[in-house]
Amino acid sequence: MEPDNVLEVFKTVQKKSLISRTEIAKITKLSPSTVGRCTQRLLEKNFFVEKRVGKSSGGRPPILLDINRENGFSVGIEVGESHIDAVLLNLVNEMKDSNSKRLSNHLSPNALADDIKNMIDELVNKAHISQEDIISVGVGLPGIVSADQKRLLLSPNLKWKDVDMARLLEGKLNKPVFLDNGANLMTFAEYHYNKLSSNAMVLGIIVGRGIGTGLVVKESIFRGVNGAALEAGHSVIKTDGPLCSCGRRGCAEALASLPRLIESYNKQSKSKKIDNVRELNELFLKKDKLAVELINEEAFYLSVLSANLANIFNPSHIIIGGEISPILPLMIKTIKTSFLDQVLTTNRCELLTSQLNEKSIAYGAAIMAIEKEIEGYI
Ligand SMILES: [Zn+2]
Missing domain, CATH: 3.30.420.40 (ATPase, nucleotide binding domain)
Known part of the structure; x- marks a missing residue:
């Protein structure tokens, strides 16, 4: 099973909601057995829920798939020029909460990671969800990020060079963390927000x-x-x-x-x-x-x-x-x-x-982090 297939199945359900496996196969042109395996994986990971609604031609209504809107969330962070912004998104990209903190000057990577951890704890408490509901975390940084999106190679703004930022955060948060550049994430956010x-x-x-x-x-x-x-x-x-x-x-x-x-x-x-x-x-x-x-x-x-x-x-x-x-x-x-x-x-x-202005990078980071996490499922 190709990792791209799992993401494609996720995105199809995200766009359509309440859709049958047969319909997913029709839209994605994947074989029914591939759709079955991808769906199974996403159900196990709590990305999907099964519902029995709608019409049927006699007998019980068919089982449809929907995104789990209650128990799956992603956090997006922007480390900006003067602020750190954090947003909490559910799996249909709705912003549930956000917070912001002034970025202190000459911050060490470790102190930044602690700040991010505190902001996520605050978001979780405010939204009355549990830490287990957070699937992954995306961080937008002012700089150039490695191809595997784990290291910050260079940030003239932060005056940092080659920092193992994702691993540092993963150690504190116990969640998968993915990094990206702010301009990439702003573009990605606007693409999603405008539903293009x-x-x-x-x-x-x-x-x-x-x-x-x-x-x-x-x-x-x-x-x-x-x-x-x-x-x-x-x-x-x-x-x-x-x-x-x-x-x-x-x-x-x-x-x-x-x-x-x-x-x-x-x-x-x-x-x-x-x-x-x-x-x-x-x-x-x-x-x-x-x-x-x-x-x-x-x-x-x-x-x-x-x-x-x-x-x-x-x-x-x-x-x-x-x-x-x-x-x-x-x-x-x-x-x-x-x-x-x-x-x-x-x-x-x-x-x-x-359209998203100051929240755009954090919003894009949250969506990127979910997609990167799903890409890792095979
Ligand atoms: Zn120049």
Whole structure:
């Protein structure tokens, strides 16, 4: 039995709910015996429940399968730039609870793992569930994660290099733990939250301290050969632009990251100084000339990046989100118009803004952790 088959059967029941084994075989094109074995495995693991409902042509109604909505949960964590966010999801991706904690500076991996453990304990208590109901834990980290999603290879933000993060957490939590990069998880979260079709190809652009990008193809995160794909924040969009942290000039990140935007305002403004994007939002609404100019410029840079990515990948959707979210409503019209001016006319790509905002990475991490766990079942 292929591990992919178990996941496919799980996803089919997740989408349809109350479905017979025969119907699953029809939809997935798997043989009835494979469907039977996968179903058995998922029943043993408490992912599924059997119900006898609905019509039957005489005799007892047929046995249908449904997702166990009461006893199976996944926790998703985002280790962000200033906060740790945690969400509790049931197996149909409904958010049952969430919490947030300030991230202290110069945290050690061990202290971070303790913080995560405490947040999960809190979630479990608040939701009145038991620790045994948590199936697996996903963690979104600001950095590059190993191909097996167990090690954090490099995080400039946390100033960590090669940390055995998943094993450290597994030791404390006694649950399987999987790691991923924030941009991948935000894209994955938006794909699920927007309930896009399995044929959708979704490209996510996350704008915060840096610019990250992720891609979901055929319901899966595209990772490249060793997990370093889609570093589009370091694609050059202005060759004579400012120097980027990567050593090149005019990367999208060097032109359009939030620290750059705030720095530009403070450099050019004679009177006012700002600390964050919300203050810039207020100035824009008060028609502050410089704020309007800089936000329009930001929208233009994001449209260039989006058009380049649309021309290269031909995605069905591009979704923009991250800490830039408070000012996205001010820019989206300009981004869309400018995007359409630049993208090839053969390209049919819909531009959207993130619906989950600050919870998106944690939400994506929880779904990823369940899918990774099921992939391990053979
Ligand atoms: Zn760069």
